[in-house]
Amino acid sequence: MNSLIRFIVKYHFALLFLVLESFSLWILANHTYYQHSKFENATRTIEGYFSNRIDRGRQYLKLRATNEQLAKENLDLRNQLSKLSINLERLQLAQNDTLSDSHYLYIPARVVNNSVNKQNNFLTINVGKLHGVEQEMGVVTNNGIVGIVAGVSEHYSTVISLLNVELKVSAKLKRSHYFGSLFWNGRDYREVLLTEIPQHVALNVGDTIITSGFSAIFPPNINLATIKSFDTKAGNFYTIRASLLCDFKQLNHVWVVKNLHEKESEMLDKKEE
Amino acid sequence: MQNGLIKYSGLFVLLIFLQLFLFNNIQLSGYINPYFYILFILLLPYDTPGWLLLLLGLFTGLAIDAFMNSHGVHSSATLLMAFLRPYVLNYLSERGEIENKGIPSMSQYGFSWFFRYATILTVAHHLVLFLIESFTFVNLGATLWRTILSSLTTLAFILITQLLFTHRK
Numbered sequence: 001m002n003s004l005i006r007f008i009v010k011y012h013f014a015l016l017f018l019v020l021e022s023f024s025l026w027i028l029a030n031h032t033y034y035q036h037s038k039f040e041n042a043t044r045t046i047e048g049y050f051s052n053r054i055d056r057g058r059q060y061l062k063l064r065a066t067n068e069q070l071a072k073e074n075l076d077l078r079n080q081l082s083k084l085s086i087n088l089e090r091l092q093l094a095q096n097d098t099l100s101d102s103h104y105l106y107i108p109a110r111v112v113n114n115s116v117n118k119q120n121n122f123l124t125i126n127v128g129k130l131h132g133v134e135q136e137m138g139v140v141t142n143n144g145i146v147g148i149v150a151g152v153s154e155h156y157s158t159v160i161s162l163l164n165v166e167l168k169v170s171a172k173l174k175r176s177h178y179f180g181s182l183f184w185n186g187r188d189y190r191e192v193l194l195t196e197i198p199q200h201v202a203l204n205v206g207d208t209i210i211t212s213g214f215s216a217i218f219p220p221n222i223n224l225a226t227i228k229s230f231d232t233k234a235g236n237f238y239t240i241r242a243s244l245l246c247d248f249k250q251l252n253h254v255w256v257v258k259n260l261h262e263k264e265s266e267m268l269d270k271k272e273e
Numbered sequence: 274m275q276n277g278l279i280k281y282s283g284l285f286v287l288l289i290f291l292q293l294f295l296f297n298n299i300q301l302s303g304y305i306n307p308y309f310y311i312l313f314i315l316l317l318p319y320d321t322p323g324w325l326l327l328l329l330g331l332f333t334g335l336a337i338d339a340f341m342n343s344h345g346v347h348s349s350a351t352l353l354m355a356f357l358r359p360y361v362l363n364y365l366s367e368r369g370e371i372e373n374k375g376i377p378s379m380s381q382y383g384f385s386w387f388f389r390y391a392t393i394l395t396v397a398h399h400l401v402l403f404l405i406e407s408f409t410f411v412n413l414g415a416t417l418w419r420t421i422l423s424s425l426t427t428l429a430f431i432l433i434t435q436l437l438f439t440h441r442k
Contacts, residue, residue, distance in 0.1 A: 013323040017356040020331050024352055027338075028345030028405065043339045047293065054294055 104219050105258040107131055109139070111251045112156070116189040121161035123147060127256060128155040138217040138257040144224050144246035145169065146254050148217055157256070163189055163248055170215050171224055174208040176201055180240075182209065182224065189248050192225055194240040201238070203230050209242055216259050216266075277318070285333070288313050293340050296430070304419045307426040308347075310337060311398050314355050315391055315431070318376050323359065330355025343406075350402035354394050361393050379435040391431055392424075399424045 008015060059066070109131075113124035127133050129152050139146040139159050147159040148167065160167050165186045171194060172179035180196035194209055207227045213220020225242035232238060292310040299307060313333055317326060334348030341347070362377065365386065379387040400420045407416050 013327070013356075013359070016324055016327050017352065020327055021349060021352055021356075024331060024334070024345050024349040026345075028349060047340050050290075050294055 105132075105260055107133060107256040107258060109133075109157075109254050109256055111254055114161075114248070114251055116161075116163050116248045119165050119186045121163040122150070123159040123161050123251070125157050125159060125254060125256070126155065128153050128157050130154055131256075132258060133157045133256050134258075136217060137259075138219075139254050140218065140222060140257055141246050141251065141254050143222075144244060145211060145218050145222060146246075146248075146251065149256065161248070162192070162244075169218065170212040171209050172212040173197065173201070173203075174210045174223075179212045179214065180237075182242075190243055191228065192242055192244055194225075194227075194242055195237060197238045197240060199232055199236055199238060203227060203238065203240070205229065209240075216262055217257070219257060281313075281317070284316070285313055285336075289333075289336055289340070292337060297341070299426075304415075304422045305426050306419070306423050307430055308337075308399065308402065308423070309427060309430050311351065311354060311395060311427070312431050312434070314351065314358065315394060316376055316378055317358075319362070319374055326355045326358065327352060346402060346405050349405055350398050353401050354398040357397055358394060361390060365390055378439075379432075380439040384432075384436075387435060388428075388432065391428060395427050395431070396420065396424045399427065 107127055109125040109127040111123055112126050115121045115123075123139075123146065125139065133149060133152050135149055135152060137149045139149060145162055147161045147164070149157050150160045151158045162169070163184050165184055168181050168183040170179060171182035178197050178201050180194050182192055182194050184192050197203075205227050208223055209225045209227065211218045211220055211222045211224060223245055225244045228241045228243045230238045230240040288310045292308065296307050296309045299305065310333065314326075314330055317329065321329075330352045331348050334351030337347040337351075338344055375381045377387070377390060382390075400417075403416045403419045403423070
């Protein structure tokens with residue numbers, strides 16, 4: 001025992017070295033990079049803090065190079081943008097073509113004021129003269145027509161709602177293509193009447209009514225309403241009650257329709273007169 | 274003693290900081306990785322007790338390991354360096370050039386002595402370090418090159434700082 005202690009005292013330096021080196025090599029052999037100890041988090045925090053500080057300084061030194069890189073990137077993006085915007089225009093035109101034979105331009109708008117409970121209802125939308133809106137343009141949503149622009153100011157427009165007893169629009173049956181006159185009777189904001197459909201036409205409840213496209217205000221073939229019921233009280237013609245597809249109480253985003261061929265068709269009309 | 278403790282604590286923090294944020298950013302090639310922090314072990318007082326020397330060596334290595342995510346690589350190498358230090362000092366003092374006291378720095382013992390002292394320990398440290406790091410003897414040539422080039426760089430930095438902070442008496 002004595003000799004052991006003497007041995008340890010004599011060689012304590014080398015022994016301590018061996019113990020510590022074993023410990024160190026044990027760490028070396030047993031580590032993984034996926035440990036998440038608090039200690040490692042602490043060192044990472046300290047390291048990250050100073051690295052961030054230093055990187056900020058380094059960024060400052062690299063400002064010129066960074067600037068040049070960004071300017072180049074900007075240029076590239078600008079070039080891409082110009083290419084893409086041409087394509088986008090083409091696509092938009094193509095889309096309008098699928099909706100109608102003539103060209104229609106759509107101006108997006110938001111309804112800022114609306115009513116459904118009067119006989120003569122109007123809406124206000126947040127686009128006006130500055131956006132290219134003019135009187136007698138149509139206003140539509142994706143599932144129906146909203147109305148016709150009555151007046152425009154610089155930034156706003158007033159729209160005669162379809163729920164206005166004085167407004168009549170041309171509409172037709174999707175299945176048989178017979179057209180008639182669609183209007184609101186001032187009672188239920190979810191219901192409109194379609195008249196002037198001759199009695200020999202076969203009707204079914206649930207048939208779809210679409211815009212006719214005769215008026216040049218609205219593009220053709222927009223789904224409007226479905227037939228709820230019909231009767232023959234008015235002589236040779238049906239009186240059809242139809243429920244509107246679009247809920248006027250929840251109108252928000254609408255499109256103003258600009259007919260690009262309006263002048264042309266108007267001129268044609270005048271010639272015939 | 275109190276004064277020395279504060280001084281060495283400051284030196285420790287400074288060297289770790291310099292290593293992490295200055296010398297680790299020197300990436301000229303895979304062969305030049307200076308490990309300047311070993312200056313701490315070199316500059317410990319001559320009469321530092323053996324056990325403290327070893328513990329400080331381990332601790333220094335562990336601190337570097339903790340920040341560099343190298344888990345035991347630096348602690349093993351630095352511990353070995355601390356272990357070798359008394360023998361190197363003994364070997365150099367046998368030639369009768371030094372008095373056994375003070376700090377083994379350039380200002381105390383001169384350029385030539387310090388150069389040999391630092392070279393032996395730096396090369397030893399770097400050799401062990403790069404061997405452990407590569408964990409194989411296959412690319413021994415590359416490891417040796419790495420040891421030589423990195424040792425030269427480390428030594429250059431150590432000697433420059435020693436020259437800059439030498440107090441002529």
